[in-house]
Amino acid sequence: MSTSHLAKSIIDSRNFTPRANELWPVHIVKAAAIFEAIEKLKLGPSGSNGRREGLVTHPASREPGLGLAPSTSVAYGVLLPGEKTQPRRSNASSFSLGLEGKGLVYVNNRVFSLSKWDGWNTPGMHVEVLENTSDTPFVYVTYSNAPFLQKLEVFYEEYNPPKNTQATARSENTEQSSKRSRAKEVAGNAKVVGDTGAMLLPYEHLIDPDFVESHALHWRWDDVAPHLGLVRSLSQGYNGRPLWCLYNPATGSRNGTTFSFFATITSVAPNFIGPAHRHVSAAINLILEGDGWSIVNGERVDWEMGDIMLSAPGWSPHGHAIGPEGAIILTVQDHPLHIGAESLIWQEDLKNGPIITLGAQAGFETNISQFRGGE
Incomplete structure (x- = not known):
């Protein structure tokens, strides 16, 4: 890399004026506009992923990562009778609420029957499928942290992932790991350095951290x-x-x-x-x-x-x-x-x-x- 390019990459903070925060203004979307959008979603075929969804965005929102708030997308969705979405997983997590009708949601190895104002969460990298087995439309709203990940350019999403990616695989790995020594145990514990409580942690702890299983809940x-x-x-x-x-x-x-x-x-x-x-x-x-x-x-x-x-x-x-x-x-x-x-x-x-x-x-x-x- 040339010296000139390096110079452009280093900003002398003594001559730099930090950007002031620009607060988004309050923004409201009225019920009539939402109802009209939902009625439009009911028309024509569903998308290739089996979903009929519309994003609610703030006028200040910009790509990448459109949302109603900088870190939060809001999508209204409709499933017509007999429709079922393609299995989807992403590294975004979400919370959803049923608004009208009845439906089913499959999240990895869990199945929930949904009615009006029932809520459920879908953890990151869990496979979600929505299905309407009733004779009326099922309407829902989903809040996701996808805009936050998209702004960091690290959003990941896939449809119809291999079945071995579901939660049962994690459970099996956990069971297998309990029968052998974990690499982090072989590497040893953190080392205290100095007298302030600072520590050093081996690499093996970084790639195999202790975790709390995150489940879909209803x-x-x-x-x-x-x-x-x-x-x-x-x-x-x-x-x-x-x-x-x-x-x-x-x-x-x-x-x-x-x-x-x-x-x-x-x-x-x-x-x-x-x-x-x-x-x-x-x-x-x-x-x-x-x-x-x-x-x-x-x-x-x-x-x-x-x-x-x-x-x-x-x-x-x-x-x-x-x-x-x-x-x-x-x-x-x-x-x-x-x-x-x-x-x-x-x-x-x-x-x-x-x-x-x-x-x-x-x-x-x-x-x-x-x-x-x-x-």
């Missing part, structure tokens, strides 16, 4: 719904958010539904006004029932049942208010992705509150004890 609405009354009872004056996280225990302290996203179900009483706050994780709200409004960066956005909205572009101050009928809202947020990167800064009190790195520091407290007697 959150049946019939199982979730009976628990919503508990959060809906949190009345005005509660300074948190009345919700349940659809938790995947494999994600551990990331508190995720997948390792990139959490999905929460908010069930909130009429006229509830939540506190204004901000965080670098991007939040996407799908209004399942009810109506209300949000204030995002000083802009008011009114929403109603069926709308989907990027309600919290990274680090934008925002707060939400609920209308007189109450609301049920699905929120998907790339919270776990930021916890893993130690980048999840959060400010719960915009006027005087500290900025905390959640997952790396002790978090905030709410006044939940006033509503549940400290239980």
Whole structure:
């Protein structure tokens, strides 16, 4: 490489002005537009992969990696009666929710029967197949971290992969490895260097890390719904958010539904006004029932049942208010992705509150004890 090329590759930071963050504005897609798109997806043949899907994108989104948020794609899909998708796997992970009709999903060696508002996750490199065995269309929405991988130019996807790529192969490998010494054990443990806690780790640990098996899980609405009354009872004056996280225990302290996203179900009483706050994780709200409004960066956005909205572009101050009928809202947020990167800064009190790195520091407290007697 010539000296001139090398010079162009090195930037003297003393003369370099860092790029300022350009926050995406709040963006809402109304229910009528979504319904119209779904009706169009029902027409004509399905794609070669057996899918009828349409991406919801933000006007600020650019290739590579189109999404409703920088790290998150949202796709509405339709399966007509008798249709079945081609087996697909990718290194992206996803969370999906049934919106209308009934269907089946096969994820590796698991099969879930799906109804309205049933949720499921598909871990990375798990083979997924969707099928509609009913006599009405099955409509669903899927949130994926594919845009994040596409921006890094590392997105991988294939259809009809060999059957030995499924979870049973991993289980067999795990069983076989338990009968022999692992290379990491032969290489030895980490070595402490110095007196600060720094360590050295052999290469064998890098290529054979300990892992927690990540499975596809099914959150049946019939199982979730009976628990919503508990959060809906949190009345005005509660300074948190009345919700349940659809938790995947494999994600551990990331508190995720997948390792990139959490999905929460908010069930909130009429006229509830939540506190204004901000965080670098991007939040996407799908209004399942009810109506209300949000204030995002000083802009008011009114929403109603069926709308989907990027309600919290990274680090934008925002707060939400609920209308007189109450609301049920699905929120998907790339919270776990930021916890893993130690980048999840959060400010719960915009006027005087500290900025905390959640997952790396002790978090905030709410006044939940006033509503549940400290239980």
